[in-house]
Amino acid sequence: MEKLKNAIKSIWMPALAILAAIVISWIVLTVSGYDAGKAFGALWSATFRNMKAFGNTLNKASPLLFTGVAVAVSYRCSVFNIGTEGQFLMGAIAAGYVGIYCKMLPGPVLVVLMFVAGAIGGAVWGVIPGYLKARHGVSEVITTIMFNYIALQFLGFLVRGPLRDTSQVEPQSFKIADQAYLHYLLPDTRLHIGFFLGCVIAVVMFVWLFRTYYGYEVRAVGYNATAAQCGGVNVKTTMVQAMLISGGIAGLGGAIELAGNAHYLFENMSPGYGYTAIAVSVLAGNNPIGVIFSALLFGFLNAGSTAMQRAADVSASFVNIFQGIIIIFVALAAVSKMLLKGKGKKTEKAAKKEA
16 A cells, blocks of 8 residues: 555656646647647647557657666766766767678677677766766766767767768768668567667666665665765765766667667767756656656657647647646646655654644
8 A cells, every 4th residue: 555655656746747738738829829639639649640650659769768767877876967968879879880890790699789889888978977976076967968069079070080971961970780770570660679678678777776785875875975875885886886877778778779760870860868868857756667658758749749740830849848848847846845845844843842
């Protein structure tokens, strides 16, 4: 019974935020002269019209799932990893090198090597800011954002220089080997294993965080680093390990995106997955299992944005407004919860004092 109550408490906030966002967005569209019913109907149809549309939604959700879990893991250790965008790109770059220059390998071996390379690339890009925070107290917010831009510019350098396929007009790398493409799971769809592998990673991270001693250490540091250190936890090592794992998950997401959808490197291969992942993780309460559902929601919105524009003449950018409204309500609910908790403590202290 207690577990059921805790589960209900964990989902009421995001559910209420989504409902409030729908109501506010409906009002805004109506006041602006748009047919809100047609707009939201187009969003729904773009995802659930047929299996092809649903597969497209899962593909849109896949990179958000990996980067969202990455943010959730680091946040549990009280490390604000704003750099999953750069870690995602570095994972794709590392996987791209393997996919381009190891074409002699058989498909399964090549795919596994690409995934390993992607995870290593993202982990390296994540562990550096983690070490700087743990060893020298450098703000991870600043360093991870800086590393995002370094990764983006490095990708631009590669696709315009050493890896450029000069047969193409737009700057892009050579394609990875054909046998490295992820197979589509259903006919007439582009659905591959990426989203399902992300679900496995989310479950593994949930078990690791909430059912293992090492996960307990991560959460202990996140709750109170001083108390954790007094309890024998190596706070600095735990922070570095959390960023290592977080970056590795984001980098794996980049490798899967390359093998499953892009098949070559280009400058805009991430339209801000790492930044959207922060919203995905916040909506899920930084719970890896919850990230699965919030990633699906954001994938659903991204997949249906162009359909909404075609059907109701509503700009595809309105989806970003809708996402922003959701996050605002989640933040308001979190702040309200903190204020009520603080008020409850003050009342309790006052009652004890009177007693």
